[in-house]
Amino acid sequence: MPELVFIGLGLYDEKDISQKGLEIAKECDILFAEFYTSKLSEGSLNKLQEIIGKEVTVLNREEFEAGKVILEKAKESKVGILIVGDPMTATTHVSLRLDAEREGIITRIVHGASIFTATSGLLGLQSYKFGRVTTLGFPRENFLPRSPYQVIEDNLAHNLHTLILLDIDAENNRYMSAREALNLLLELEELEGGEVISEDMLLAVVGNAGSDDPAVSAGYLKDLLEEEFPEGLYSLVIPSELHYMEAEALVELAGASRDIIKE
């Protein structure tokens, strides 16, 4: 039956898809994937194609956003779109789903694990203490988007943690590193001239969530700048005031100095 299914791949590699997602992917006549909002680790797509037993056509941003290829196929076949994380966190997925529904195509979502909850989970921070999420973008043509600064400031003012997702430059196959992100935060502070970000601020870094060996580190910004992190996909957290157990978690699970508990 013609249908368009958004299948979440989860966080890291070919094994993070759910049983349900795998079953439905196998039933699909045609499989697409988009890897410009997020990516699986190196080599995972090939393994995933083997497990599913079908070829996956990876669409670039323009092809995906136009959506034409997908919608044409979904009018006559069962089409699956593989998306890293939990589908529909990007506007472009919602837009495609709406276009499909308007053309009378049945749509469905198969959920996957998302960086939105994985980051706080790995750090042991409490999910209900997070405020609004923000994405730190690569500076483009010397313009550095300032909205993350406002989000962080606002969250801190309300005693809420901030999850900061880091940009992906899909065209150049480049992820923003933790160090780049930390430096951008300092740059934003200088541009804004506020008192939000400082070198003595406690921060947490999470990389390669979902892998066997995620990078999880918490400490003062100046110390994190000196750390060497393995390559991969990173996110940051700027914690507000910590509950006792959260502080303990950052010490025990993320290597923060015990100082943070006495503060």
Place this chain on the structure above:
Amino acid sequence: MPELVFIGLGLYDEKDISQKGLEIAKECDILFAEFYTSKLSEGSLNKLQEIIGKEVTVLNREEFEAGKVILEKAKESKVGILIVGDPMTATTHVSLRLDAEREGIITRIVHGASIFTATSGLLGLQSYKFGRVTTLGFPRENFLPRSPYQVIEDNLAHNLHTLILLDIDAENNRYMSAREALNLLLELEELEGGEVISEDMLLAVVGNAGSDDPAVSAGYLKDLLEEEFPEGLYSLVIPSELHYMEAEALVELAGASRDIIKE
């Protein structure tokens, strides 16, 4: 090797566990589960035991919070704990993990899909427009916790959506229904005497996320009160100002009246 693995089961049934989670569960010597922070649908645990090929011991709240049984076993065997959603969203999971680490037990998390992202995804609302999450608790001994009201008020003041999780009464095997929740919100409004919740307020309801047929509905509170929703696990969203595409999504995907776009 002795180890304690927190394995996310995802949202709804035995098929929402990831390939990775299933593989690791099979490798475990002992499997526990807790179903008091959230639950799988009826019958799913039996099917999951069949798929894994191992018996799962379900712990109640006291056993889980004490953690003793789990830690003793994890000192000498590979122990898995099955948890609905993405593990570590509940404080009690973090607490157990810290206890394990302090006793020198290696711990690991296998992520799963979570209601935190599934709800916004199913509704087509943008995840970065959500503020703090809150849980609406059952009134206990005539006391109705008021914090959800403050969270909603605060989020609306900052033009952010609020995800409201609904309480589970695990002891009596009872979920809070959407209707109960809507009535509690009106009750909170009366107690607080503010101007946050009203019968003419736009709201969204999501139930049985992750199933083949999730309940997804958006409309004015007074109209949602008249709707009959199937049994299951529900959450609500109180949207703030909607982007055009979000409003379209609530109309197309959640049956809201087209009025909401003109407002």
